[in-house]
Amino acid sequence: xxxxxxxxxxxxxxxxxxxxxxxxxxxxxxxxxxxxxxxxxxxxxxxxxxxxxxxxxxxxxxxxxxxxxxxxxxxxxxxxxxxxxxxxxxxxxxxxxxxxxxxxxxxxxxxxxxxxxxxxxxxxxxxxxxxxxxxxxxxxxxxxxxxxxxxxxxxxxxxxxxxxxxxxxxxxxxxxxxxxxxxxxxxxxxxxxxxxxxxxxxxxxxxxxxxxxxxxxxxxxxxxxxxxxxxxxxxxxxxxxxxxxxxxxxxxxxxxxxxxxxxxxxxxxxxxxxxxxxxxx
Numbered sequence: 001x002x003x004x005x006x007x008x009x010x011x012x013x014x015x016x017x018x019x020x021x022x023x024x025x026x027x028x029x030x031x032x033x034x035x036x037x038x039x040x041x042x043x044x045x046x047x048x049x050x051x052x053x054x055x056x057x058x059x060x061x062x063x064x065x066x067x068x069x070x071x072x073x074x075x076x077x078x079x080x081x082x083x084x085x086x087x088x089x090x091x092x093x094x095x096x097x098x099x100x101x102x103x104x105x106x107x108x109x110x111x112x113x114x115x116x117x118x119x120x121x122x123x124x125x126x127x128x129x130x131x132x133x134x135x136x137x138x139x140x141x142x143x144x145x146x147x148x149x150x151x152x153x154x155x156x157x158x159x160x161x162x163x164x165x166x167x168x169x170x171x172x173x174x175x176x177x178x179x180x181x182x183x184x185x186x187x188x189x190x191x192x193x194x195x196x197x198x199x200x201x202x203x204x205x206x207x208x209x210x211x212x213x214x215x216x217x218x219x220x221x222x223x224x225x226x227x228x229x230x231x232x233x234x235x236x237x238x239x240x241x242x243x244x245x246x247x248x249x250x251x252x253x254x255x256x257x258x259x260x261x262x263x264x265x266x267x268x269x270x271x272x273x274x275x276x277x278x279x280x281x
Contacts, residue, residue, distance in 0.1 A: 025064055086119055089143035090209065103273050123136075136162045138164050138172070168219075178235075180234070187219055193216070
């Protein structure tokens with residue numbers, strides 16, 4: 001069968017399975033199966049596809065029809081213009097998180113702490129965009145740290161990005177406890193909201209990266225409480241939030257003694273990032 005025939009059949013199958021943007025996903029998976037750039041797939045559609053590659057593509061389509069994320073099937077996800085390794089051990093980088101990157105890059109920083117780094121996409125993007133900065137990423141999951149190590153080395157940031165295992169600030173080495181920027185995209189989905197998530201998220205992404213098994217605010221309580229002890233005077237803290245959490249996280253930041261607190265909205269007008277600063281003495 002030609003590439004065009006495979007693509008048409010796959011699009012129909014994904015549409016019948018209720019997959020949003022079925023045609024887009026089918027194209028991405030066919031490009032992956034053929035090992036060609038997605039942007040050049042059209043050039044290969046008229047020709048026949050080798051049986052082994054066709055079989056591999058059909059396996060990918062079956063898994064996608066079962067709601068496995070495309071990023072897990074191809075092992076990559078683009079974030080802020082770079083490709084990152086992703087799998088079921090880390091949260092899939094999302095376009096909305098790029099707003100956190102933009103906010104962090106709006107002011108200079110020398111060293112950054114990324115709490116709950118996962119794939120490392122936030123930490124590594126900030127360092128790649130700030131050539132003189134250094135940083136540390138922490139995560140409770142050893143498997144997530146394995147992914148972050150791979151991404152760090154692929155981006156050649158070994159000399160500027162350190163990674164450590166542990167819960168929030170407990171992972172910090174004694175010699176490195178102060179930062180001028182703290183960032184995090186922590187688990188913020190309340191346990192009661194988990195059943196309503198899309199199957200791609202609920203069934204395939206690490207649960208500990210999605211929810212605190214409570215009200216969705218536990219991570220913010222820990223981050224806010226520890227921020228004053230780990231920020232230099234004037235240092236900033238930026239966290240991604242759920243769209244209904246702006247007020248609650250603002251209150252936590254204020255209660256911790258942070259100042260200049262602001263809630264930043266995304267392109268859809270939803271609360272997306274809370275920013276605060278440690279006032280100079």
